[in-house]
Amino acid sequence: MAGRLRAPTGRYGGRSAEERQAERRRRFLDAALQLFGGTPGYRGTTVAALSQAAGLSTRQFYEEFCTLEDVLAALHLEVNRWAEQAVLAALAEADGLPLAERVAVLFRAYARDVTSDPRRIRVAFVEIIGVSPRLEEQRLARRARWVDLIRAEADAAAARGEAAPRDYRLAATAFIGSVNGLLHDWSSGWVEATLDDVVDELVRLLLGMLRPAGWHPPAR
The missing domain is CATH 1.10.357.10 (Tetracycline Repressor, domain 2)
Incomplete structure (x- = not known):
């Protein structure tokens, strides 16, 4: 994938797009600490598994990151x-x-x-x-x-x-x-x-x- 997908803009649920993006990024990093730092480790983790652990979608993953x-x-x-x-x-x-x-x-x-x-x-x-x-x-x-x-x-x-x-x-x-x-x-x-x-x-x-x-x- 050449680059990240564009994240939605504007306010939703009383939070700005930047706030929602920061929350998503935090959830992906917390999930990565769990999977990369535990089981199955970085090499055994897929985008789908990380997204599931974060409670987010793979589309949302690619809005924040290009690769694992x-x-x-x-x-x-x-x-x-x-x-x-x-x-x-x-x-x-x-x-x-x-x-x-x-x-x-x-x-x-x-x-x-x-x-x-x-x-x-x-x-x-x-x-x-x-x-x-x-x-x-x-x-x-x-x-x-x-x-x-x-x-x-x-x-x-x-x-x-x-x-x-x-x-x-x-x-x-x-x-x-x-x-x-x-x-x-x-x-x-x-x-x-x-x-x-x-x-x-x-x-x-x-x-x-x-x-x-x-x-x-x-x-x-």
């Missing part, structure tokens, strides 16, 4: 946006805390958000993999945002004298891979630990990266 891949792309961005908002809100509240406490706040907020619904982890870390070059580019772009956040925190800590000054590009990339892998394994039941145990381990990993053996804070 478009839905997965939108849902992947939304899951990441929820986690990013949780982290940024937590960091704002942690302003001025010592480095170890600030790092703990950051990862507790991230871990609690992404693990609050196992379907979010499956969408972000499993279903998005290998779908298409377009979605791989999107996945890596979102991952780069998390890497940039860690680098910014590391650089700020180094400027305050709380961390070793160095280029954190590779370290931040490796660390984000560890975060994603550990949280996925924990949510799948492959790691016997509490979420607090997982967060504590991630905090230790990051602090070890920021404060390597032999480094000491500059004298004040």
Whole structure:
């Protein structure tokens, strides 16, 4: 299909066309979280099945999206946006805390958000993999945002004298891979630990990266 069908315009039932469109889109995304993040998964879902789960028609689907891949792309961005908002809100509240406490706040907020619904982890870390070059580019772009956040925190800590000054590009990339892998394994039941145990381990990993053996804070 070359493009979406045109949605109706005007007011109906006291709601504008834009409001109705937003509601339809929300229902499709909620249904996608259920099906893509659960059973049968993205690759086992059809437009008809998604429309049925949303309580809408396939015609209404094509008024909002061109393909199921478009839905997965939108849902992947939304899951990441929820986690990013949780982290940024937590960091704002942690302003001025010592480095170890600030790092703990950051990862507790991230871990609690992404693990609050196992379907979010499956969408972000499993279903998005290998779908298409377009979605791989999107996945890596979102991952780069998390890497940039860690680098910014590391650089700020180094400027305050709380961390070793160095280029954190590779370290931040490796660390984000560890975060994603550990949280996925924990949510799948492959790691016997509490979420607090997982967060504590991630905090230790990051602090070890920021404060390597032999480094000491500059004298004040």
